[in-house]
Amino acid sequence: MFDGLSSRLQETMKRLKGQARLTEDNVQEAMREVRMALLEADVALPVVREFIKDVKEKALGKEVIGSLTPGQALIKVVHDELIATMGGENATLNLAQQPPAVVLVAGLQGAGKTTSIGKLARLLREREKKKVAVVSCDVYRPAAIQQLETLAGQVEVTFYPSDTSQKPEAIARDAVARARREGIEVLLVDTAGRLHVDEDMMAEVQALHQAIDPIETLFVVDSMTGQDAANTARAFGEALPLTGVVLTKADGDARGGAALSVRQITGVPIKFIGMGERPDALEPFHPERIASRILGKGDVLSLVEEASRQVDQDQAEKLTRKLKKGRGFDLNDLRDQLGQMQKMGGMSSMLEKLPGGGKLPDAVKNQANDKEIGRMMAVISSMTERERRHPEVIKGSRKRRIAAGSGTQIQDVNRLLKQHTQMSKAMKKFSKGGASKMMRALGSKMGGMGGMGGPGGGMPFR
Numbered sequence: 381m382f383d384g385l386s387s388r389l390q391e392t393m394k395r396l397k398g399q400a401r402l403t404e405d406n407v408q409e410a411m412r413e414v415r416m417a418l419l420e421a422d423v424a425l426p427v428v429r430e431f432i433k434d435v436k437e438k439a440l441g442k443e444v445i446g447s448l449t450p451g452q453a454l455i456k457v458v459h460d461e462l463i464a465t466m467g468g469e470n471a472t473l474n475l476a477q478q479p480p481a482v483v484l485v486a487g488l489q490g491a492g493k494t495t496s497i498g499k500l501a502r503l504l505r506e507r508e509k510k511k512v513a514v515v516s517c518d519v520y521r522p523a524a525i526q527q528l529e530t531l532a533g534q535v536e537v538t539f540y541p542s543d544t545s546q547k548p549e550a551i552a553r554d555a556v557a558r559a560r561r562e563g564i565e566v567l568l569v570d571t572a573g574r575l576h577v578d579e580d581m582m583a584e585v586q587a588l589h590q591a592i593d594p595i596e597t598l599f600v601v602d603s604m605t606g607q608d609a610a611n612t613a614r615a616f617g618e619a620l621p622l623t624g625v626v627l628t629k630a631d632g633d634a635r636g637g638a639a640l641s642v643r644q645i646t647g648v649p650i651k652f653i654g655m656g657e658r659p660d661a662l663e664p665f666h667p668e669r670i671a672s673r674i675l676g677k678g679d680v681l682s683l684v685e686e687a688s689r690q691v692d693q694d695q696a697e698k699l700t701r702k703l704k705k706g707r708g709f710d711l712n713d714l715r716d717q718l719g720q721m722q723k724m725g726g727m728s729s730m731l732e733k734l735p736g737g738g739k740l741p742d743a744v745k746n747q748a749n750d751k752e753i754g755r756m757m758a759v760i761s762s763m764t765e766r767e768r769r770h771p772e773v774i775k776g777s778r779k780r781r782i783a784a785g786s787g788t789q790i791q792d793v794n795r796l797l798k799q800h801t802q803m804s805k806a807m808k809k810f811s812k813g814g815a816s817k818m819m820r821a822l823g824s825k826m827g828g829m830g831g832m833g834g835p836g837g838g839m840p841f842r
Contacts, residue, residue: 422637498531
């Protein structure tokens, strides 16, 4: 997400950073570059105009022109303005009412409403420790009801059945009454996808809203539709009292125009952003973290939060004790570490959140993907327990068997074994109490690889 915008803005800011002083001329030139970057990212024109006007006013003020480091001061202005454009602070769900807190979810056909409800239900259950139920009022598509039932089972929340012969308002009222009886804290109500030009469908969702009076009304929109996402949200906002927006499919959107346009156009905050198909791929929307990622500063805070949720602390401590006792880092340990990485969204997701991660060469980024991690795990899974514990026994005939069993080549098995050998050496330094030594060792190895997947084999597959 934001690939094009990020690279253009970072290049422009880099040039300004080297300026001894800022003048109206070089600020004007920089703003032209920023304007083009925003337009190419499909940010709505009124938002672009407002953004450029505000940045220019602040950039030509005393706090920037008079600064000892004017280029850096201007970067701060752009950073702060990006945050303001996207809404300032993270807007959380308001669930402060007598249970059940009802959340109505609306949106266009195909925007990802039902999937987002499943992800949101999981987030509320796991992170907020809420007792959650879901119900579908989509009486036009039987598959939608079945899809929600399947998702509810996957994320372990209560599902209230409904039928296409029922009226949406009746389904919703019954669900609210049942949730109240059963002590459900949050009820998520799915609605039929509709076109905002369809007056009958819009009237139906208005009647549904009136029937259950939800505390939150979320609009789900596909971020890949760019600035049109903001215009659609505004149209829905005229029909419903929206309280928030959920941006979906952001991992497939290289531009980011929707994220930068929705708040300004609608006045409604983006509350969540979907970054993949996994059940846990829905995150609270933090404008300041997104702004940092756009400007290449990374999003370490989100990375740390993700690690604290996903990393198995017991498993990590078990590995540490094992290494301190002098027992080697075997292929079972490597598979465990790869599994932890997958839970955090894979290597590409982690790189995106690291400062400077967006500047890595495409060759490196292409190596860092979930398919490669999956292939590594397949190779390890094709080994016997003895081979995983004692990789040194893996020779010619064993390599052929492992490659055939995992659907890979012998070269792939060799690269994995080489990767494991390098990691084992680094782990030995760590076990001797030298964490800094280990980091230096890893750094020198990475430096000599010419990128992951080079001769040293940082990522073991091409």
